[in-house]
Amino acid sequence: MPQDAAYRNYTEQLINERLNHVQTEPDVEKLEKKINCGQIEEVIFQAECELGLSRKMSEWKPWEPLVDEPPPNQWKWPI
Secondary structure, eight states: OOTOOOOHHHHHHHHHHHHHHHHHHOOHHHHHHHSSSHHHHHHHHHHHHHHHHHHHHHHHHHOOSSOOOTTTTOOOOOO
C-alpha cells in the first residue's frame, strides 16, 4: 500500500494511538476509557476487522486510477 494512501494514513494514525495507550496503561479499565471505544474485547475485535479490511484494500488497490471513466453524475447526489 502506498505511503500516501489515505486509508493507510488514517489507519496507521489510529493504530499507533491505540498502541501507545496499550503500552503505557497497564490498567484495563483506564485503558478502555482512554481508547473510548467500548470494552477491550471490542477494541481487539475492531483491530482484527481492520486487519482484514487492510488486506482487502491492498488487494483492491483503491488508490489506483479507475479502469473506466465513471458514468456521468455518478458522484452527484441527489440525481
